[in-house]
Amino acid sequence: MGSEVSTGAGRKARGRDERRQAILDGAFAVFARRGYAQTCVQEVAQEAGVAKPTVYNHLADKESLYREAVEAAADRVGARSLAVVEGLREVAPDADLREGLRAAGRGLLQACHDEEARAVHRLASAEAARFPDLETSARERTALRIRSALADRLARLVLAGRLRPCEPELAAEHFLALLTGPLVYRPDAEPDALARAAAEVFLRAYGPG
Amino acid sequence: MGSEVSTGAGRKARGRDERRQAILDGAFAVFARRGYAQTCVQEVAQEAGVAKPTVYNHLADKESLYREAVEAAADRVGARSLAVVEGLREVAPDADLREGLRAAGRGLLQACHDEEARAVHRLASAEAARFPDLETSARERTALRIRSALADRLARLVLAGRLRPCEPELAAEHFLALLTGPLVYRPDAEPDALARAAAEVFLRAYGPG
DNA sequence: TCTGAATTGAACGTACTGGTTCAGAAATTT
DNA sequence: AAATTTCTGAACCAGTACGTTCAATTCAGA
Numbered sequence: 326m327g328s329e330v331s332t333g334a335g336r337k338a339r340g341r342d343e344r345r346q347a348i349l350d351g352a353f354a355v356f357a358r359r360g361y362a363q364t365c366v367q368e369v370a371q372e373a374g375v376a377k378p379t380v381y382n383h384l385a386d387k388e389s390l391y392r393e394a395v396e397a398a399a400d401r402v403g404a405r406s407l408a409v410v411e412g413l414r415e416v417a418p419d420a421d422l423r424e425g426l427r428a429a430g431r432g433l434l435q436a437c438h439d440e441e442a443r444a445v446h447r448l449a450s451a452e453a454a455r456f457p458d459l460e461t462s463a464r465e466r467t468a469l470r471i472r473s474a475l476a477d478r479l480a481r482l483v484l485a486g487r488l489r490p491c492e493p494e495l496a497a498e499h500f501l502a503l504l505t506g507p508l509v510y511r512p513d514a515e516p517d518a519l520a521r522a523a524a525e526v527f528l529r530a531y532g533p534g
Numbered sequence: 535m536g537s538e539v540s541t542g543a544g545r546k547a548r549g550r551d552e553r554r555q556a557i558l559d560g561a562f563a564v565f566a567r568r569g570y571a572q573t574c575v576q577e578v579a580q581e582a583g584v585a586k587p588t589v590y591n592h593l594a595d596k597e598s599l600y601r602e603a604v605e606a607a608a609d610r611v612g613a614r615s616l617a618v619v620e621g622l623r624e625v626a627p628d629a630d631l632r633e634g635l636r637a638a639g640r641g642l643l644q645a646c647h648d649e650e651a652r653a654v655h656r657l658a659s660a661e662a663a664r665f666p667d668l669e670t671s672a673r674e675r676t677a678l679r680i681r682s683a684l685a686d687r688l689a690r691l692v693l694a695g696r697l698r699p700c701e702p703e704l705a706a707e708h709f710l711a712l713l714t715g716p717l718v719y720r721p722d723a724e725p726d727a728l729a730r731a732a733a734e735v736f737l738r739a740y741g742p743g
Numbered sequence: 744t745c746t747g748a749a750t751t752g753a754a755c756g757t758a759c760t761g762g763t764t765c766a767g768a769a770a771t772t773t
Numbered sequence: 774a775a776a777t778t779t780c781t782g783a784a785c786c787a788g789t790a791c792g793t794t795c796a797a798t799t800c801a802g803a
Contacts, residue, residue: 365789365790365791366790366791366792367790367791377792378792378793378794381791381792381793386791386792387790387791387792
């Protein structure tokens with residue numbers, strides 16, 4: 326029972342878990358570019374390099390396929406973004422805070438606003454009617470985790486006197502809003518310019534009095 | 535030709551345009567709660583109080599139905615939001631700017647983040663695969679219009695010395711981001727608290743030196 | 744090499760829905 | 774009141790895709 330260790334050269338997904346992952350990855354890719362209804366299970370199987378009955382061997386039905394694929398992708402995005410925020414841990418007490426925030430902003434734009442991340446949000450909210458809980462589930466795995474981690478970092482910066490006293494959660498929301506908000510109006514804006522502007526404005530509002 | 539004047543007591547949509555509007559309204563309502571694929575034309579007809587062939591009499595096919603319904607709703611949302619922003623025109627030179635921004639923020643949250651507005655954005659991005667241009671079309675009718683109008687108001691405030699010199703478009707993006715960004719993390723946040731925080735932070739960043 | 748499990752390709756039944764057609768009813772106009 | 778247009782209800786056709794079944798084949802492990 327369980328999955329056996331992959332002995333081969335890994336040309337194809339061997340163990341059971343790996344094959345399952347391959348199917349979920351393929352499913353996410355197809356769902357992302359076609360949407361739920363337009364996607365037929367046959368196409369998912371093709372994308373995963375597998376036969377249709379095999380898909381149903383690993384996942385109960387199309388709905389499970391969707392839910393699991395989106396949640397797995399959300400976990401990936403969350404993990405990536407979290408790593409970026411953790412980078413803020415290493416701002417030396419005498420380093421330029423603006424530069425640190427700017428770097429974090431750049432990283433966050435790459436991590437939580439790349440193609441995969443946007444697809445996660447789109448897919449989660451698109452089928453909110455069919456999967457009422459998927460939207461909140463995805464939010465928890467991505468946005469809420471990121472805010473929480475960022476709030477931790479900001480709280481330490483407040484204690485260090487580098488930011489004015491404030492509610493860390495709200496400040497985190499504001500930084501992330503300043504960073505990603507403009508993308509609504511300019512989807513192809515330069516990440517560097519966005520990060521610069523966000524750090525600048527955030528520090529004017531939240532920098533030490 | 536064209537639509538005749540509605541003579542009856544309006545119990546039902548009489549003129550041709552009115553009936554068309556009734557169909558589009560019904561379509562938007564059903565699409566909003568079911569999504570595109572889950573919606574069958576029969577249900578739209580029922581919601582509009584009309585027979586299925588009548589729907590096809592007024593609109594070519596299901597795709598037109600979707601596109602036109604979403605765009606009409608986007609226009610409504612845009613018009614509502616624009617009216618709110620125009621309210622900023624009347625901030626007296628000696629009035630409390632923070633209070634004016636706060637009021638505008640409250641109004642904008644009602645106008646461009648109510649049920650209908652959120653449905654517009656969801657429907658536009660959900661079917662971006664099928665309707666590549668609908669997403670940008672909806673964005674132009676709502677977000678871009680709002681930003682433009684708000685930038686106009688902010689530019690005047692800069693000239694009046696009530697805001698520091700800045701790029702009005704960017705400042706508008708930042709105000710809107712501060713206002714609506716937190717909703718990503720707290721969908722049920724108090725509009726009043728959001729508007730207060732947004733105005734507060736915005737003025738710390740963009741208020742006169 | 745042998746055994747059992749997993750995978751494959753194909754086909755099948757079923758259900759749903761988009762878009763159309765048609766004859767009759769209703770309503771509006773003349 | 775007669776005529777014309779529009780709406781209605783029902784039925785119909787075609788296409789599509791889900792989920793399943795099955796025999797044949799491949800693969801993993803002993």
